[in-house]
Amino acid sequence: MAPQKTETLPIKTASDIVAARQAVRLWAAEMKFSLVDQTKIVTATSELARNTVQHGGGGHMVMSIVESGIHQGLHLVFEDKGPGIADVEAAMRDGFTTAGGMGLGLSGSKRLMSQFTIETKVGEGTRVAVTRWK
Amino acid sequence: MERIPILRMGSFLLVTIQVDMHDQLAMTLQDDLTSAIAKFEARGVLIDISSLEIVDSFIGRMLANIAAMSRILDAHTVLVGMQPAVAITLVELGMSLPGVRTALNVESGMELLHALSESPEETEADGAAEN
Numbered sequence: 117m118a119p120q121k122t123e124t125l126p127i128k129t130a131s132d133i134v135a136a137r138q139a140v141r142l143w144a145a146e147m148k149f150s151l152v153d154q155t156k157i158v159t160a161t162s163e164l165a166r167n168t169v170q171h172g173g174g175g176h177m178v179m180s181i182v183e184s185g186i187h188q189g190l191h192l193v194f195e196d197k198g199p200g201i202a203d204v205e206a207a208m209r210d211g212f213t214t215a216g217g218m219g220l221g222l223s224g225s226k227r228l229m230s231q232f233t234i235e236t237k238v239g240e241g242t243r244v245a246v247t248r249w250k
Numbered sequence: 251m252e253r254i255p256i257l258r259m260g261s262f263l264l265v266t267i268q269v270d271m272h273d274q275l276a277m278t279l280q281d282d283l284t285s286a287i288a289k290f291e292a293r294g295v296l297i298d299i300s301s302l303e304i305v306d307s308f309i310g311r312m313l314a315n316i317a318a319m320s321r322i323l324d325a326h327t328v329l330v331g332m333q334p335a336v337a338i339t340l341v342e343l344g345m346s347l348p349g350v351r352t353a354l355n356v357e358s359g360m361e362l363l364h365a366l367s368e369s370p371e372e373t374e375a376d377g378a379a380e381n
């Protein structure tokens with residue numbers, strides 16, 4: 117699945133979260149995802165970008181268009197070199213939060229996207245990769 | 251600093267969210283609305299989100315906070331104009347917006363506010379998600 121097109125954006129501030137939402141919206145619209153799908157992808161982007169800023173101490177997002185057979189997908193990777201997550205299983209649960217949030221960012225994004233993987237190591241950082249297939 | 255305007259219409263406050271809000275702007279709106287409810291002794295708040303293209307957990311929490319805060323200050327909050335795609339996504343995200351009342355448009359939202367602020371004190375059931 118060699119990416120056709122790729123772009124990297126910094127995710128360090130609240131304004132970067134807005135910029136990430138807008139960039140992903142643009143790509144998803146260009147790829148002709150339905151309005152509901154666009155909304156799901158942009159919402160997941162907002163959640164994961166905010167985690168990168170709030171919990172990961174900032175990082176970046178890599179967006180790319182990928183292909184598998186006849187299917188096109190929008191692939192997003194959120195990466196930071198923050199504190200990592202000690203208990204990923206717990207973090208993936210609805211309502212789990214260490215920051216007084218809703219605890220829906222990770223679990224909700226997983227539901228909103230077709231594929232979701234998380235790699236994290238305490239003291240090294242976190243990498244969340246998601247794809248939405250058309 | 252950038253701010254979302256709050257309009258006053260008699261005993262009601264009206265807010266139209268038209269921008270893709272960054273987090274600080276959302277927090278400021280929550281604070282401004284709370285102050286405005288107290289200052290004007292408002293009986294109701296109408297928030298028009300028909301221009302909002304997404305509601306994530308952060309905005310969702312802000313809306314739920316505003317609703318909760320307004321109840322403490324003896325006012326009601328009605329959210330109007332949520333786009334269907336946004337509503338579908340919110341449910342999948344897992345946000346139920348407890349205590350937030352909704353209406354289809356500004357007109358029916360205003361009617362609901364009038365009805366709510368005229369009816370005598372409500373009981374337990376008040377605040378359960380409706381519609």
Ligand SMILES: Nc1ncnc2c1ncn2[C@@H]1O[C@H](COP(=O)(O)OP(=O)(O)OP(=O)(O)O)[C@@H](O)[C@H]1O
Pocket residue numbers: 163167168171172196198199200201207208212213214215216217218219220221222223242307308
């Ligand atoms: N990039 C990250 N780096 C370190 N910890 C993270 C990261 N992303 C998530 N976490 C941890 O996982 C928990 C759950 O994240 P999730 O996004 O589901 O909820 P939240 O951010 O706490 O609240 P919400 O997103 O609903 O406002 C966080 O509270 C945090 O402890």
Ligand SMILES: [Mg+2]
Pocket residue numbers: 163166167217220221222
């Ligand atoms: Mg989060």
